[in-house]
Amino acid sequence: MLDFGPSADPANQAAPRGGLSSSPPLVLYPEREEARHHWLDPAEGVARYLVGRISGPFFKLRLRRLLSQTLKRAGPVAALSDAALDARLEDARRRARCDGLSDATLAESFALIREISRRTLGLYHHKVQLLGALAMARGAVAEMATGEGKTLTSTLTAGAAGLAGIPVHIVTVNDYLAERDAETMRPLYDRLGLSVGVLIHGLQPEARRAVYGCDIVYASNKEIAFDYLRDRVKLDGAPRNLSLKLRRYFDPGAKNDAPVMRGLPFAIVDEADSVLIDEARTPLILSRETDATAERVWAETAHRLADTLHEPRDYVVHPRDRRVELTKKGKLSLEEQGTRTGGIWTNRIRREQAVQQALTARLMFHEGDHYVIDDGKVVIVDEYSGRIMEERSWNDGMHQLVEVKEGVEVTPRKEVLARITYQRFFRRYGRLAGMTGTAREVSAELSSVYRLNVVAIPTNTPAQRRRLGVRVFPTAERRWSAVAARANALRETGRPVLIGTRSVAASEQASAALSALDVPHELLNAKLHKQEAQIIADAGLAGHVTVATNMAGRGVDIGLDPDVAARGGLHVILTERHDSKRIDRQLEGRAARRGEPGSSEVMLSLEDAILTQTSAGRGALARLARLPWPVGPVAAGRLFRRAQRRAEAGHARARRTLLDQDRRLGTMLAFSGRPE
Numbered sequence: 001m002l003d004f005g006p007s008a009d010p011a012n013q014a015a016p017r018g019g020l021s022s023s024p025p026l027v028l029y030p031e032r033e034e035a036r037h038h039w040l041d042p043a044e045g046v047a048r049y050l051v052g053r054i055s056g057p058f059f060k061l062r063l064r065r066l067l068s069q070t071l072k073r074a075g076p077v078a079a080l081s082d083a084a085l086d087a088r089l090e091d092a093r094r095r096a097r098c099d100g101l102s103d104a105t106l107a108e109s110f111a112l113i114r115e116i117s118r119r120t121l122g123l124y125h126h127k128v129q130l131l132g133a134l135a136m137a138r139g140a141v142a143e144m145a146t147g148e149g150k151t152l153t154s155t156l157t158a159g160a161a162g163l164a165g166i167p168v169h170i171v172t173v174n175d176y177l178a179e180r181d182a183e184t185m186r187p188l189y190d191r192l193g194l195s196v197g198v199l200i201h202g203l204q205p206e207a208r209r210a211v212y213g214c215d216i217v218y219a220s221n222k223e224i225a226f227d228y229l230r231d232r233v234k235l236d237g238a239p240r241n242l243s244l245k246l247r248r249y250f251d252p253g254a255k256n257d258a259p260v261m262r263g264l265p266f267a268i269v270d271e272a273d274s275v276l277i278d279e280a281r282t283p284l285i286l287s288r289e290t291d292a293t294a295e296r297v298w299a300e301t302a303h304r305l306a307d308t309l310h311e312p313r314d315y316v317v318h319p320r321d322r323r324v325e326l327t328k329k330g331k332l333s334l335e336e337q338g339t340r341t342g343g344i345w346t347n348r349i350r351r352e353q354a355v356q357q358a359l360t361a362r363l364m365f366h367e368g369d370h371y372v373i374d375d376g377k378v379v380i381v382d383e384y385s386g387r388i389m390e391e392r393s394w395n396d397g398m399h400q401l402v403e404v405k406e407g408v409e410v411t412p413r414k415e416v417l418a419r420i421t422y423q424r425f426f427r428r429y430g431r432l433a434g435m436t437g438t439a440r441e442v443s444a445e446l447s448s449v450y451r452l453n454v455v456a457i458p459t460n461t462p463a464q465r466r467r468l469g470v471r472v473f474p475t476a477e478r479r480w481s482a483v484a485a486r487a488n489a490l491r492e493t494g495r496p497v498l499i500g501t502r503s504v505a506a507s508e509q510a511s512a513a514l515s516a517l518d519v520p521h522e523l524l525n526a527k528l529h530k531q532e533a534q535i536i537a538d539a540g541l542a543g544h545v546t547v548a549t550n551m552a553g554r555g556v557d558i559g560l561d562p563d564v565a566a567r568g569g570l571h572v573i574l575t576e577r578h579d580s581k582r583i584d585r586q587l588e589g590r591a592a593r594r595g596e597p598g599s600s601e602v603m604l605s606l607e608d609a610i611l612t613q614t615s616a617g618r619g620a621l622a623r624l625a626r627l628p629w630p631v632g633p634v635a636a637g638r639l640f641r642r643a644q645r646r647a648e649a650g651h652a653r654a655r656r657t658l659l660d661q662d663r664r665l666g667t668m669l670a671f672s673g674r675p676e
């Protein structure tokens with residue numbers, strides 16, 4: 001059995017940990033070797049798909065058997081006194097430490113955690129939650145409908161792994177959810193003798209190390225992946241057990257140099273499709289700014305040395321290649337001056353490169369052509385589009401050389417230290433599992449990129465959501481008026497209404513339309529997020545109207561007033577189609593949760609971004625405009641769905657390209673000895 005290093009929480013160390021040896025723990029950094037398989041390999045994709053189809057029913061059968069083993073223990077465990085329950089827990093911990101997550105230990109741990117949850121949180125896991133947790137323990141993505149209680153479900157898997165001595169990372173989409181989930185579930189973990197840590201933005205390395213020392217770590221995907229990148233840079237590439245031990249042996253006090261994580265043993269990813277698929281479009285880049293003064297000195301010296309050279313004796317210019325070449329005489333003259341200047345200038349390659357670049361900056365880069373000076377800054381002009389590119393800078397010191405040439409303030413260089421995609425990062429976990437309400441659309445990608453199978457878990461009670469269809473309006477303005485009128489009518493019947501919008505601007509338009517009808521409402525968007533928790537808490541009250549961006553989407557639980565259910569529950573109005581159908585489904589999922597009543601409807605306009613911002617959408621609109629008869633709602637609805645499918649395919653392509661680039665870059669950099 002692997003030992004994953006010290007548990008850093010003193011509270012946890014004081015807690016009963018029967019079976020834990022007192023010998024100094026080994027510091028390992030477990031992570032999975034980079035898999036050979038690759039998304040773009042079609043043969044592997046087909047093979048995996050077929051294996052998944054064949055083994056799927058057997059897998060479910062195995063889960064059902066495990067479920068009945070767990071349920072058999074429920075009665076006897078419920079009859080135990082508190083003291084007897086604790087004793088049985090210690091026994092289970094001891095066995096789990098030896099056997100890991102075997103079927104027998106899982107069934108026993110689940111039964112105990114379920115009962116302890118009832119006694120501490122007052123929440124008793126439903127059968128379907130046990131099933132979801134078992135699927136995750138066996139490395140799958142549990143697709144559980146929105147509102148089915150994934151947070152509570154994950155406590156079974158995380159708790160069982162914790163009892164077996166496997167550290168768990170519960171990955172959420174943001175810090176707010178990480179903190180909320182950790183705090184709600186803390187009493188349960190405390191009683192299990194497992195320590196819980198929450199990683200939030202701004203924590204110092206020492207505090208982070210303490211958090212990672214806990215048995216269960218709640219963190220957002222960003223925080224955790226950046227910590228991993230920083231560790232990799234510190235460890236100068238792949239961590240080796242031996243090198244870690246040597247470090248500890250020779251330099252035990254060098255805390256700053258030590259990694260903050262204990263490796264990548266087990267991740268349970270909440271909102272798995274969002275984290276593993278949607279976020280996977282952008283790579284994570286860890287960069288460092290160099291010292292601006294040192295850059296200025298370097299660039300000034302390069303220019304000073306370039307001043308002493310003359311064309312054509314010392315250099316020749318190749319305008320077509322935008323390149324300057326030093327002649328033998330030029331090199332000789334530089335050698336003399338380099339020796340006089342000292343420092344890095346004595347190094348022939350670095351000296352000649354710097355001077356060549358300085359000459360290029362002077363002779364080949366022209367103001368108004370390649371760049372402009374804006375507010376005392378050199379800003380690059382894109383040669384193809386003619387637009388200024390505020391965020392871009394030339395690399396290898398060229399930007400600083402142009403800045404010195406123009407006499408403006410020299411900015412630091414951005415040096416890329418490490419780069420990774422979420423795809424590569426999550427594949428390195430020894431065990432990976434996930435949960436979400438919307439996985440079936442991306443099950444093929446989850447399987448081929450992460451080797452994760454999706455298991456659909458039934459709802460605890462039959463869903464009561466009523467879908468009231470799609471209406472399409474010719475202009476956005478008419479849509480907003482209709483949305484406001486509809487919300488007002490529902491509000492007067494005592495039902496709460498949630499209006500979901502795609503952008504801050506759209507949320508403001510919806511709010512203006514409601515104000516025009518004197519409809520009292522709350523607005524929740526990125527600009528106004530201060531009272532987020534309060535707005536969400538009130539959104540289920542009778543007659544409340546809430547306009548929100550996606551901030552009221554995934555993970556948001558809107559509790560209903562007791563009499564609201566009798567009036568029909570929460571009504572959600574979707575005012576635009578998102579780029580992915582899954583986001584629409586998540587928004588709809590705010591209503592009719594846990595078998596409660598609720599309804600949703602869609603109100604779109606032909607001016608919506610999904611149609612107007614893509615060439616395919618614009619083309620379709622133009623064809624519609626030429627039609628001699630008006631289009632009906634069914635045809636218009638289809639138009640939106642097609643545009644959405646195109647957008648989904650475009651994003652999938654972008655992810656595939658990124659993964660491919662990442663893999664190639666990884667191979668190249670591995671050859672040149674870089675960490676990532």
Ligand SMILES: Nc1ncnc2c1ncn2[C@@H]1O[C@H](COP(=O)(O)OP(=O)(O)OP(=O)(O)O)[C@@H](O)[C@H]1O
Pocket residue numbers: 123124125126129144145146147148149150151152436437554555556557589594
């Ligand atoms: N077994 C249970 N018994 C009673 N209440 C439960 C149970 N499981 C979960 N709940 C409650 O259900 C609510 C919804 O839970 P949670 O927010 O975890 O759902 P979710 O599945 O994550 O939803 P979403 O998909 O929208 O993120 C919470 O208030 C939670 O306390």
